[in-house]
Amino acid sequence: MRGKGLKEKLKSLLSESEAAELKSSLEIIGDLAVIRLPPGLKPLGGRLAEAIMQVHGNVKAVFSQASPVEGEFRLRRLQHLAGESRTETVHREHGCLFKADIARTYFSPRLQYERIRVARLVQPGETVVNMFAGVGCFSIVIARKAKPAKVYSVDLNPQAYRYMLENILLNRLIGVVKPVLGDAKTVVEKLKGQADRVLMPLPAKAREYLPYALQALKPQGGWIHYYDFVQAAGRGEALTEAFKLIPRSLEGFRLKAAFGRVVRSVGPRWYQIVLDVEARPSEAV
Ligand SMILES: C[S@@+](CC[C@H](N)C(=O)[O-])C[C@H]1O[C@@H](n2cnc3c(N)ncnc32)[C@H](O)[C@@H]1O
Known part of the structure; x- marks a missing residue:
């Protein structure tokens, strides 16, 4: 209306x-x-x-x-x-509150469906690593809607980190969402082998950071939510291109993209996609 x-x-x-x-x-x-x-x-x-x-x-x-x-x-x-x-405001989504400064931190309401979609996949007790958390939106929706043990929530932007801290308080998630300021590459060094699930909501660095995401997973493996951009003639072709992005094996894991979707169109013949990638140790057949 x-x-x-x-x-x-x-x-x-x-x-x-x-x-x-x-x-x-x-x-x-x-x-x-x-x-x-x-x-x-x-x-x-x-x-x-x-x-x-x-x-x-x-x-x-x-x-x-x-x-x-x-x-x-x-x-x-x-x-x-x-x-x-x-430019500071508080946005409400899925019953969560996100405070952000839209000039100094990344924030997109267009990822609303993605956030709840991923949250619904999280199993009770999981350890989740969100490598590119912004002001904490995915982490907070997951902590609110699923029952993870912990969500490590990493961002490099000190302003995003500051709002992430506020949002953890606003949503009463102290102890569940663990804020970390830093480069996800370095942070993952300290979280090696701990995660059941890793989120990579930064398409621009997806290919470079995939090996680090895998290092964060537990030895028995887990799931990577991989966001990237692809060039294609249409949405259907974009998904076909997306599935080609994931190697069969990397960092001692066999990889399989079990699900994919086009998140949105970001320009002419240019799409943001997500793949839910299952990673299992190479030796386990
Ligand atoms: C597209 S935004 C993520 C959005 C967020 N997940 C959300 O739902 O609003 C990408 C974020 O990654 C952060 N970033 C960029 N490079 C990074 C790095 N090397 N390590 C950690 N965070 C990084 C940026 O500061 C930005 O906040």
Whole structure:
């Protein structure tokens, strides 16, 4: 209903296809909104932002995305369009609260389904390592919805780590979610052989970090949730390409991608995919 309201509201400012494009780019994070404005629509930014705030009464500020998600910390530059001038907010998802600064930490509401999907796979008592945890979203949803023994939650961005600490408190998960500031490569050195399950929600480093993810697994093996980008003509082809990414064996484990899905389209012929990879020791047949 809300989305329809926005399209109606934008009728006088935009063509139908422009309104549809804007609507699909709209992300609401807590009480903040982010849109992507095609160059031709930049002069209308302020008016479009006001329209968004009128339709979504809970939105207190609107930003336009001024750069792609980039750099080691996966941040995007934001340009303020309307409303309050702050970038910190609290987002509610799956009954969990995530505090984040959308200019200084990575946060995407578009991973909402992925977070609950993975949480539903976690078995009671598991030790989970989340190598690229951001402000702790996957870790917190897992700790809330499953019954893991521990979720080691690693991030390199000191700001993300700071919010992760706050989010652990906010969601009363002290002792279950273990925050770690550092490079996942180095952290995994200390967690060698401990994990039943490893999450790798950073497609840009997936191939480089897969051997480290495997080192974190227990000797009897476990599961890796592997996120990557693939180039393909369509979603079906993207999945076919995705399954080719996983070697048959690595680091003393036999690997098998048991499940895959396209998480989202991230550009023309460019897709983010996830594979659930089962890893078992090579000698066990
Ligand atoms: C795509 S975001 C992860 C999002 C998060 N899982 C979520 O659900 O919001 C990737 C994160 O990896 C972190 N990162 C980048 N390189 C890293 C590394 N070498 N070790 C640990 N964290 C890293 C970034 O700071 C960023 O917060």
